[in-house]
Amino acid sequence: MTLIIEKDYGTPEKKSDKNIDLNIDGKSVTVPEGTSIMRAARTIDTEIPSLCASDCMESYGSCRLCLVEVDGVRGTPASCTTPVAQDMQVKTTSERLTKIRRGIMELYISDHPDEDSPLNDMAQLLGLKENRYGKQGHNHLKSVIDDSNPYFSFDASKCILCARCVRACEEVQGTFALTVDGRGFDSKISAGTDQSFLESDCVSCGACVQACPTDSLFEKRVEEIGKPDHSVVTTCAYCGVGCGFKAEVKDQEVVRMMPWKDGQANHGHSCVKGRFSWEYAIHEDRILSPMIRDNITDPWKEVGWDEAIEFTASRLKDIQKEHGIKSIGGITSSRCTNEEVFVVQKLIRAAFQNNNVDTCARVCHSPTGYGLRETLGTSAGTQTFDSVMESDVMVVIGANPTDAHPVFASQMKRRLRQGAKLIVIDPRKTELVKSPHIKADHHLPLLPGTNVAMINAIAHVVLTEGLMDQDYIDQRCDTDAFNQWRDFILDPINSPETVEQYTGVAASEVRSAARLYATSGNGAIYYGLGVTEHSQGSTMVIGMANLAMATGNIGAMGVGVNPLRGQNNVQGSCDMGSFPHELPGYRPVGDDEARGQFEKEWGLELDPVPGYQIPHMFDAAVEGKYKAMYVQGEDVAQSDPNTHHVEAALNALDCLIVQDLFLNETARFAHVFLPGTSFLEKDGTFTNAERRISRVRPVMDAVTGMDEWEVSCRIGRAMGADMSYDHPSEIMDEIARLTPTFKNVSFDRLDELGSIQWPCTDDAPDGTPIMHVDGFVRGKGNFIVTEYVPTTERSTRKFPLILTTGRILSQYNVGAQTRRTKNNVWHDKDILDIHPHDAENRGIVCGDKVLIQSRMGETVLEARITENMQPGVVYTTFHMPESGANIVTTDNSDWATNCPEYKVTAVEVRQTNRKSDWQEEFDGFSSSTRHIAE
Amino acid sequence: MIDMDKANEVINRFKDLEGGLLECLHGVQQAFGYVPKETVNVMADAFNLSRAEVHGVISYYHDFKTNPEGRKVVRICQAEACQSMGSRGLTERVKDVLNIDLGDTSADGEYSLEAVYCFGNCALSPNVEIDGKLHARVSSDNFEALLKQGDGA
Numbered sequence A: 001m002t003l004i005i006e007k008d009y010g011t012p013e014k015k016s017d018k019n020i021d022l023n024i025d026g027k028s029v030t031v032p033e034g035t036s037i038m039r040a041a042r043t044i045d046t047e048i049p050s051l052c053a054s055d056c057m058e059s060y061g062s063c064r065l066c067l068v069e070v071d072g073v074r075g076t077p078a079s080c081t082t083p084v085a086q087d088m089q090v091k092t093t094s095e096r097l098t099k100i101r102r103g104i105m106e107l108y109i110s111d112h113p114d115e116d117s118p119l120n121d122m123a124q125l126l127g128l129k130e131n132r133y134g135k136q137g138h139n140h141l142k143s144v145i146d147d148s149n150p151y152f153s154f155d156a157s158k159c160i161l162c163a164r165c166v167r168a169c170e171e172v173q174g175t176f177a178l179t180v181d182g183r184g185f186d187s188k189i190s191a192g193t194d195q196s197f198l199e200s201d202c203v204s205c206g207a208c209v210q211a212c213p214t215d216s217l218f219e220k221r222v223e224e225i226g227k228p229d230h231s232v233v234t235t236c237a238y239c240g241v242g243c244g245f246k247a248e249v250k251d252q253e254v255v256r257m258m259p260w261k262d263g264q265a266n267h268g269h270s271c272v273k274g275r276f277s278w279e280y281a282i283h284e285d286r287i288l289s290p291m292i293r294d295n296i297t298d299p300w301k302e303v304g305w306d307e308a309i310e311f312t313a314s315r316l317k318d319i320q321k322e323h324g325i326k327s328i329g330g331i332t333s334s335r336c337t338n339e340e341v342f343v344v345q346k347l348i349r350a351a352f353q354n355n356n357v358d359t360c361a362r363v364c365h366s367p368t369g370y371g372l373r374e375t376l377g378t379s380a381g382t383q384t385f386d387s388v389m390e391s392d393v394m395v396v397i398g399a400n401p402t403d404a405h406p407v408f409a410s411q412m413k414r415r416l417r418q419g420a421k422l423i424v425i426d427p428r429k430t431e432l433v434k435s436p437h438i439k440a441d442h443h444l445p446l447l448p449g450t451n452v453a454m455i456n457a458i459a460h461v462v463l464t465e466g467l468m469d470q471d472y473i474d475q476r477c478d479t480d481a482f483n484q485w486r487d488f489i490l491d492p493i494n495s496p497e498t499v500e501q502y503t504g505v506a507a508s509e510v511r512s513a514a515r516l517y518a519t520s521g522n523g524a525i526y527y528g529l530g531v532t533e534h535s536q537g538s539t540m541v542i543g544m545a546n547l548a549m550a551t552g553n554i555g556a557m558g559v560g561v562n563p564l565r566g567q568n569n570v571q572g573s574c575d576m577g578s579f580p581h582e583l584p585g586y587r588p589v590g591d592d593e594a595r596g597q598f599e600k601e602w603g604l605e606l607d608p609v610p611g612y613q614i615p616h617m618f619d620a621a622v623e624g625k626y627k628a629m630y631v632q633g634e635d636v637a638q639s640d641p642n643t644h645h646v647e648a649a650l651n652a653l654d655c656l657i658v659q660d661l662f663l664n665e666t667a668r669f670a671h672v673f674l675p676g677t678s679f680l681e682k683d684g685t686f687t688n689a690e691r692r693i694s695r696v697r698p699v700m701d702a703v704t705g706m707d708e709w710e711v712s713c714r715i716g717r718a719m720g721a722d723m724s725y726d727h728p729s730e731i732m733d734e735i736a737r738l739t740p741t742f743k744n745v746s747f748d749r750l751d752e753l754g755s756i757q758w759p760c761t762d763d764a765p766d767g768t769p770i771m772h773v774d775g776f777v778r779g780k781g782n783f784i785v786t787e788y789v790p791t792t793e794r795s796t797r798k799f800p801l802i803l804t805t806g807r808i809l810s811q812y813n814v815g816a817q818t819r820r821t822k823n824n825v826w827h828d829k830d831i832l833d834i835h836p837h838d839a840e841n842r843g844i845v846c847g848d849k850v851l852i853q854s855r856m857g858e859t860v861l862e863a864r865i866t867e868n869m870q871p872g873v874v875y876t877t878f879h880m881p882e883s884g885a886n887i888v889t890t891d892n893s894d895w896a897t898n899c900p901e902y903k904v905t906a907v908e909v910r911q912t913n914r915k916s917d918w919q920e921e922f923d924g925f926s927s928s929t930r931h932i933a934e
Numbered sequence B: 001m002i003d004m005d006k007a008n009e010v011i012n013r014f015k016d017l018e019g020g021l022l023e024c025l026h027g028v029q030q031a032f033g034y035v036p037k038e039t040v041n042v043m044a045d046a047f048n049l050s051r052a053e054v055h056g057v058i059s060y061y062h063d064f065k066t067n068p069e070g071r072k073v074v075r076i077c078q079a080e081a082c083q084s085m086g087s088r089g090l091t092e093r094v095k096d097v098l099n100i101d102l103g104d105t106s107a108d109g110e111y112s113l114e115a116v117y118c119f120g121n122c123a124l125s126p127n128v129e130i131d132g133k134l135h136a137r138v139s140s141d142n143f144e145a146l147l148k149q150g151d152g153a
């Protein structure tokens, strides 16, 4: 095991049909036209010294270290800024060049501290022995260090002003937080308007730290722990982008996480969470030993694994004996690996002998699965992320990628800066609507809950104005279905002028946006939970698929309908058969042939009747029919809507088993706690939003002493099922045998290819970046009528405001991980955003405590007044347990999939100076049920 | 607080011009005598840039002042000849006396202190200009007297 050092070619790759041949130090090389001399040299491993160049940004030509000699050219051109020419003869070393380079280095070193540093290394490499200038002159050696950022520091005394950080922030990340301040000797790198990094616009992605050639920008942890000795390539466990990382490790301790250049989802970039906020994995709050208790009011008792597994299995068997086979079930986690999820659903199907399995995707992307399967034939997004670089117009609906999917947002911004058009459909003015160098062509700030009315209106414009792609429709789609849908859409009830009364968006804006989407070339739709978490979530997914088909925008690069998945493995957990009606690979449990395959492989008979969905589990628990539940890595007590109901359900269980890293909110109600493993210990795979299966590789041994998949298997065995594997790769082999779209997936193939996008079949042995290329998976594309049915959750005199929810960059979902990192410096409490008008009417000023009441419950948060909100709509994040945002959300849900309507709750807001009753109770109960016996 | 309506009015005049930021900065400086901090975010927003970028441009050009000018302007030469005659030490002394840094204006708005790179009076270094009047061969000892002299007049 060694430290992976990635090659830097100095300047970005150029694409051209024309190739240029040249000669460098006597070796010939052929590169595409437009390539720099530096890049050409480095492709044949001829090293040219450089400081200001890097292949993730355009060349800058400031350090002059990379000078070369070119036959027939006077002087010594910089190889990073000079493009190659046919038959060019280049010399990269000569006495003259060495002299100039040493001279330059001498100047740098005279203003540079003497310690061990890359710049001093470079000086040594160039054979610089003494320094004629000394360090007495006017220099920057006394500059102050900015260590305001919790993860990295900036030491200006080491800075050589190559501006790689500034350019990384602009070109790679797209935040533009840095600048060169002043000029000449007085110039320096400044964050914001000469502020500290923390006060500036910096989002702490770390791209500048990675780009800095002198360690002026330096990760604090490396300073603390020292240099790593080997790298392990793995996958981030936060969002659905699924960035590839090199964990750089010293012994078994992670020193830092470096984004992996060969990672196909991120190409060497990352966000604050992936790069820096992984320390929760080694947090002291982690529970390392299994624990059991008879009653939730008893203190926890730490026990060994054997006892915990025996206790669990016998309790479950007893309950089944008394209350029937179907009285128990479980929930799988989108945070765990495919292999771990697969064994939990197998535990339920094979050992519990029923289909009471559901997953947390129920509360986020279940409508995606439903809507895309019914129209196109596959429960997954159509594109690969890189497709966006060929989009001419993007439509972003109910998604806030700069906060929730930051690395993909950087890629979108890069494309937007190249000139692609942008339409944002969102109640809030999100960062994509306007931020440095980004400006949406249209922002349609619709009222929450009116997505379907909006998508119908857009389709209405496309059809009435003849902007559809009739050839595409005729060739690839079901004609009857299209005609039916067309007749429906053409009805004036769907015109922008009619729906304006629901959406609140001017008809003319909708018309221009529709024309822009339909006529600009490649149109790509990206959406998030602002689409799915509605009573008409599935309808909206269908509506977007209809629109994309009608305009011919599916089946090629640059187009498509793309869910931005919230969690690292939402796609995977759905693929792995986590639904009560579906076996792995989305095959109905009632389908005898599919089920038969599993029965044969597992050697037992399976229940053909679908089981409970999560909301039904809770209902049945309250009714007393559902008695025990296995919850894998998910905090339903905090994340699911209508907390009161969920808590009542959990309270009613005879046996609740929680498998997690921490004693989370749900564990307050648990009888068995099975400590889980973090992604740094897992060996398996995650599947990201673009169907990309990537390896998660262990950096250290399971600190709990047992792998999670092994725990589930052992419970299964203790209950009588045959579940034995020697290694997680054998679980993947079983998945591949049982799931047609995974046919050729294996750990070996993944190690060989880096990652694989499913379907990976005999026809597509290397995977499928773009779906539906030669036709739709379901055969003919299916148009479905999408009638707009307003949600019953409407603002009333009593509850005149609409509350909608979301998340921010530095925190992640229920915050179980990010709250246990230094990210709290950016966000340590949830805040209610409210428009100045609404605030003024209620006498609320910024920073006031406000009581938020809905028909379900009430909670107290701090208010922030902002024009990013529209009047009548308020917004909060849901990262902190004590905020109790889901105390107020309702039990409304999507008609097709029961995905909860988080995004629309009618509320009233007023000033207060106390906590809500729930919050008071929470404080007390929370400590009393968390007690561990000494 | 500065008059934001006035600032917005100036900024709106330039915001749709291609590369109008420089002209806009001049406009703002003309209107206020300097480029107020409060206008940086507004300009960033108007030109769809980041505040760091606007700051970068302001700091690049010596012409732009970021503080309102004091009632009296003290300018000290920082160039070679004056330096060799002790303008560094003098500058430290002046900073102490006025209790401000180069480029700043005192809190009461009385003085601003600026760096100048050569008044063309090198033979009589070091040179200091107080309220438009050039004083040659200034020393740490007589600076205060010169300042008072100006005040008394």
Ligand code: SF4
Residues within 6 Å of the ligand: A165, A168, A169, A173, A175, A176, A177, A178, A201, A202, A203, A204, A205, A206, A207, A208, A209
């Ligand atoms: S960490 Fe990222 S956002 Fe912050 S200054 Fe560096 S590149 Fe820019």
Ligand code: SF4
Residues within 6 Å of the ligand: A236, A237, A238, A239, A240, A241, A242, A243, A266, A270, A271, A272, A273, A274, A275, A405, A406, A407, A408
């Ligand atoms: S963008 Fe998502 S996957 Fe990538 S580093 Fe950030 S959280 Fe991890």
Ligand code: FES
Residues within 6 Å of the ligand: A049, A050, A051, A052, A053, A060, A061, A062, A063, A064, A065, A066, A067, A078, A079, A080, A081
């Ligand atoms: S690397 Fe070419 S000038 Fe710096």
Ligand code: FES
Residues within 6 Å of the ligand: B077, B078, B079, B080, B081, B082, B083, B117, B118, B119, B120, B121, B122, B125, B126, B127
């Ligand atoms: S150097 Fe000071 S006046 Fe010329």
